[in-house]
Amino acid sequence: MSKKYTLQKTPFIVPTDDGKHIAEHFGxxxxxxxNISIAHMVAPPGWSEPFQTPEFAEYTLVVRGRKQFIIDDETIVLKAGESIMVDGHTRVQYSNPFDEECEYVSICLPAFSITAVHRES
Structure with missing residues (x-):
């Protein structure tokens, strides 16, 4: 009989050059x-990404610290226990301009891919 679940004990650690820890559990x-990507992330103080307009929707649940979102012309700051869903094809910038780490879980539908994120240079 085949198992009806997949247990993930060794997520893929995405190599980064900006100090951010990304552990993709599924994707x-x-x-x-x-169809989906689920990742545990820790963004260091002062971290930011360029603006992007991803093809996928992204759900974020902040576990610890704060995370800033600039969506179109609105700035939103989430703190631990808060979450947000950003629709696909929406221009957004993610950052942690604060003095403490930000730990969060990110879920992308469909799955994150570097070719579908469309980061600005």
């Missing part, structure tokens, strides 16, 4: 899943 890099 393209881990198990080839194109």
């Amino acid at each position: 393209l890099a881990t198990d080839g899943n194109q």
Whole structure:
């Protein structure tokens, strides 16, 4: 009988050069899943990404610290216990301009891919 679950004990650690820790538990890099990606992340103080307009929707749940979102022309700051869903095809910038780390969980539908994120240079 085949198992009706997948246990993930060794997420894929995404190499970064900005100090951010990304552990993808399910998604393209881990198990080839194109429908969803689930990642645990820790963003260091002062971290930011360029603006992007991803093809996928992204759900974020902040576990610890704060995370800033600039969505179109609105700035939103989430703190621990708060969450947000940003629709696909929405221009957004993610950052942690604060003095403490930000730990969060990110879920992308469909799965995150570098070709679908469309980061600005």
